[in-house]
Amino acid sequence: MKKVLYAFLIILFSAAITYSNTLDGDYMLGDIKVTFSHDEEHYYVTYSTDGVKRILQYEENTPANDQIWVEWQNAKQTGTFVLKTDYSSGIYTDYRTQQEQYVKKIY
Structure with a gap:
Protein backbone atom coordinates (compact mmCIF):
# COMPACT_ATOMS: atom_id res chain seq x y z
CA MET A 1 0.00 0.00 0.00
CA LYS A 2 2.85 2.37 0.83
CA LYS A 3 4.41 1.78 -2.59
CA VAL A 4 1.14 2.61 -4.35
CA LEU A 5 0.71 5.79 -2.30
CA TYR A 6 4.33 6.76 -2.92
CA ALA A 7 3.95 6.18 -6.69
CA PHE A 8 0.75 8.23 -6.72
CA LEU A 9 2.44 11.12 -4.91
CA ILE A 10 5.37 11.05 -7.36
CA ILE A 11 2.97 11.23 -10.33
CA LEU A 12 0.95 14.02 -8.70
CA PHE A 13 4.10 16.01 -7.90
CA SER A 14 5.42 15.54 -11.45
CA ALA A 15 2.15 16.79 -12.92
CA ALA A 16 2.26 19.89 -10.70
CA ILE A 17 5.81 20.68 -11.82
CA THR A 18 4.87 20.24 -15.48
CA TYR A 19 1.82 22.47 -15.11
CA SER A 20 3.73 25.25 -13.42
CA ASN A 21 6.43 25.22 -16.12
CA THR A 22 4.13 26.34 -18.92
CA LEU A 23 3.69 29.92 -20.02
CA ASP A 24 -0.01 29.40 -20.81
CA GLY A 25 -2.41 30.40 -18.06
CA ASP A 26 -3.84 33.28 -16.09
CA TYR A 27 -1.68 35.89 -14.38
CA MET A 28 -2.26 39.00 -12.31
CA PHE A 36 -1.08 33.90 -21.83
CA SER A 37 -1.88 31.48 -24.66
CA HIS A 38 -0.38 30.19 -27.89
CA ASP A 39 -1.19 28.58 -31.21
CA GLU A 40 0.99 27.08 -33.94
CA GLU A 41 2.41 30.48 -34.92
CA HIS A 42 2.56 32.81 -31.91
CA TYR A 43 2.30 33.31 -28.18
CA TYR A 44 -0.29 35.85 -27.03
CA VAL A 45 -1.26 37.89 -23.99
CA THR A 46 -4.90 38.95 -23.59
CA TYR A 47 -5.91 41.61 -21.08
CA SER A 48 -9.23 41.21 -19.26
CA THR A 49 -9.79 44.98 -19.51
CA ASP A 50 -10.08 45.15 -23.31
CA GLY A 51 -9.99 41.54 -24.57
CA VAL A 52 -7.39 42.39 -27.23
CA LYS A 53 -4.84 39.67 -28.07
CA ARG A 54 -1.32 41.05 -28.26
CA ILE A 55 1.51 39.03 -29.78
CA LEU A 56 4.41 37.97 -27.56
CA GLN A 57 7.84 37.55 -29.11
CA TYR A 58 10.55 35.68 -27.22
CA GLU A 59 13.75 37.72 -27.16
CA GLU A 60 16.42 36.16 -24.94
CA ASN A 61 17.36 35.06 -21.44
CA THR A 62 18.85 37.42 -18.89
CA PRO A 63 22.10 36.53 -17.11
CA ALA A 64 19.88 35.25 -14.25
CA ASN A 65 18.20 32.97 -16.83
CA ASP A 66 14.88 34.88 -16.72
CA GLN A 67 13.05 34.99 -20.05
CA ILE A 68 12.37 38.24 -21.92
CA TRP A 69 9.15 38.46 -23.97
CA VAL A 70 8.30 41.58 -26.01
CA GLU A 71 4.62 42.50 -26.35
CA TRP A 72 3.34 43.79 -29.73
CA GLN A 73 0.07 45.45 -30.75
CA ASN A 74 -0.60 46.87 -34.23
CA ALA A 75 3.07 46.38 -35.22
CA LYS A 76 4.29 48.46 -32.24
CA GLN A 77 6.14 47.28 -29.17
CA THR A 78 3.93 48.03 -26.19
CA GLY A 79 5.80 46.38 -23.33
CA THR A 80 8.20 43.76 -22.05
CA PHE A 81 7.66 40.80 -19.74
CA VAL A 82 10.69 39.45 -17.89
CA LEU A 83 9.54 36.11 -16.47
CA LYS A 84 11.23 33.56 -14.22
CA THR A 85 12.10 30.28 -15.93
CA ASP A 86 9.24 28.49 -14.16
CA TYR A 87 6.80 31.22 -15.32
CA SER A 88 5.57 31.75 -11.75
CA SER A 89 6.20 35.51 -11.66
CA GLY A 90 8.06 38.39 -13.23
CA ILE A 91 8.09 42.07 -14.08
CA TYR A 92 6.19 43.90 -16.84
CA THR A 93 7.40 47.24 -18.23
CA ASP A 94 4.83 49.39 -20.07
CA TYR A 95 6.60 51.30 -22.87
CA ARG A 96 4.08 54.16 -22.90
CA THR A 97 4.34 54.99 -19.20
CA GLN A 98 7.74 53.39 -18.41
CA GLN A 99 6.11 51.93 -15.28
CA GLU A 100 6.95 48.47 -14.00
CA GLN A 101 4.41 46.10 -12.49
CA TYR A 102 4.73 42.73 -10.79
CA VAL A 103 3.30 39.71 -12.67
CA LYS A 104 2.21 36.58 -10.78
CA LYS A 105 0.72 33.37 -12.13
CA ILE A 106 -2.69 32.33 -10.77
CA TYR A 107 -2.80 28.63 -9.91
Whole structure:
Protein backbone atom coordinates (compact mmCIF):
# COMPACT_ATOMS: atom_id res chain seq x y z
CA MET A 1 0.00 0.00 0.00
CA LYS A 2 2.85 2.37 0.83
CA LYS A 3 4.41 1.78 -2.59
CA VAL A 4 1.14 2.61 -4.35
CA LEU A 5 0.71 5.79 -2.30
CA TYR A 6 4.33 6.76 -2.92
CA ALA A 7 3.95 6.18 -6.69
CA PHE A 8 0.75 8.23 -6.72
CA LEU A 9 2.44 11.12 -4.91
CA ILE A 10 5.37 11.05 -7.36
CA ILE A 11 2.97 11.23 -10.33
CA LEU A 12 0.95 14.02 -8.70
CA PHE A 13 4.10 16.01 -7.90
CA SER A 14 5.42 15.54 -11.45
CA ALA A 15 2.15 16.79 -12.92
CA ALA A 16 2.26 19.89 -10.70
CA ILE A 17 5.81 20.68 -11.82
CA THR A 18 4.87 20.24 -15.48
CA TYR A 19 1.82 22.47 -15.11
CA SER A 20 3.73 25.25 -13.42
CA ASN A 21 6.43 25.22 -16.12
CA THR A 22 4.13 26.34 -18.92
CA LEU A 23 3.69 29.92 -20.02
CA ASP A 24 -0.01 29.40 -20.81
CA GLY A 25 -2.41 30.40 -18.06
CA ASP A 26 -3.84 33.28 -16.09
CA TYR A 27 -1.68 35.89 -14.38
CA MET A 28 -2.26 39.00 -12.31
CA LEU A 29 -0.57 42.11 -13.66
CA GLY A 30 -1.08 44.54 -10.82
CA ASP A 31 -4.90 44.58 -10.47
CA ILE A 32 -5.52 43.31 -14.02
CA LYS A 33 -5.99 39.68 -15.03
CA VAL A 34 -4.06 38.70 -18.17
CA THR A 35 -4.07 35.37 -20.00
CA PHE A 36 -1.08 33.90 -21.83
CA SER A 37 -1.88 31.48 -24.66
CA HIS A 38 -0.38 30.19 -27.89
CA ASP A 39 -1.19 28.58 -31.21
CA GLU A 40 0.99 27.08 -33.94
CA GLU A 41 2.41 30.48 -34.92
CA HIS A 42 2.56 32.81 -31.91
CA TYR A 43 2.30 33.31 -28.18
CA TYR A 44 -0.29 35.85 -27.03
CA VAL A 45 -1.26 37.89 -23.99
CA THR A 46 -4.90 38.95 -23.59
CA TYR A 47 -5.91 41.61 -21.08
CA SER A 48 -9.23 41.21 -19.26
CA THR A 49 -9.79 44.98 -19.51
CA ASP A 50 -10.08 45.15 -23.31
CA GLY A 51 -9.99 41.54 -24.57
CA VAL A 52 -7.39 42.39 -27.23
CA LYS A 53 -4.84 39.67 -28.07
CA ARG A 54 -1.32 41.05 -28.26
CA ILE A 55 1.51 39.03 -29.78
CA LEU A 56 4.41 37.97 -27.56
CA GLN A 57 7.84 37.55 -29.11
CA TYR A 58 10.55 35.68 -27.22
CA GLU A 59 13.75 37.72 -27.16
CA GLU A 60 16.42 36.16 -24.94
CA ASN A 61 17.36 35.06 -21.44
CA THR A 62 18.85 37.42 -18.89
CA PRO A 63 22.10 36.53 -17.11
CA ALA A 64 19.88 35.25 -14.25
CA ASN A 65 18.20 32.97 -16.83
CA ASP A 66 14.88 34.88 -16.72
CA GLN A 67 13.05 34.99 -20.05
CA ILE A 68 12.37 38.24 -21.92
CA TRP A 69 9.15 38.46 -23.97
CA VAL A 70 8.30 41.58 -26.01
CA GLU A 71 4.62 42.50 -26.35
CA TRP A 72 3.34 43.79 -29.73
CA GLN A 73 0.07 45.45 -30.75
CA ASN A 74 -0.60 46.87 -34.23
CA ALA A 75 3.07 46.38 -35.22
CA LYS A 76 4.29 48.46 -32.24
CA GLN A 77 6.14 47.28 -29.17
CA THR A 78 3.93 48.03 -26.19
CA GLY A 79 5.80 46.38 -23.33
CA THR A 80 8.20 43.76 -22.05
CA PHE A 81 7.66 40.80 -19.74
CA VAL A 82 10.69 39.45 -17.89
CA LEU A 83 9.54 36.11 -16.47
CA LYS A 84 11.23 33.56 -14.22
CA THR A 85 12.10 30.28 -15.93
CA ASP A 86 9.24 28.49 -14.16
CA TYR A 87 6.80 31.22 -15.32
CA SER A 88 5.57 31.75 -11.75
CA SER A 89 6.20 35.51 -11.66
CA GLY A 90 8.06 38.39 -13.23
CA ILE A 91 8.09 42.07 -14.08
CA TYR A 92 6.19 43.90 -16.84
CA THR A 93 7.40 47.24 -18.23
CA ASP A 94 4.83 49.39 -20.07
CA TYR A 95 6.60 51.30 -22.87
CA ARG A 96 4.08 54.16 -22.90
CA THR A 97 4.34 54.99 -19.20
CA GLN A 98 7.74 53.39 -18.41
CA GLN A 99 6.11 51.93 -15.28
CA GLU A 100 6.95 48.47 -14.00
CA GLN A 101 4.41 46.10 -12.49
CA TYR A 102 4.73 42.73 -10.79
CA VAL A 103 3.30 39.71 -12.67
CA LYS A 104 2.21 36.58 -10.78
CA LYS A 105 0.72 33.37 -12.13
CA ILE A 106 -2.69 32.33 -10.77
CA TYR A 107 -2.80 28.63 -9.91
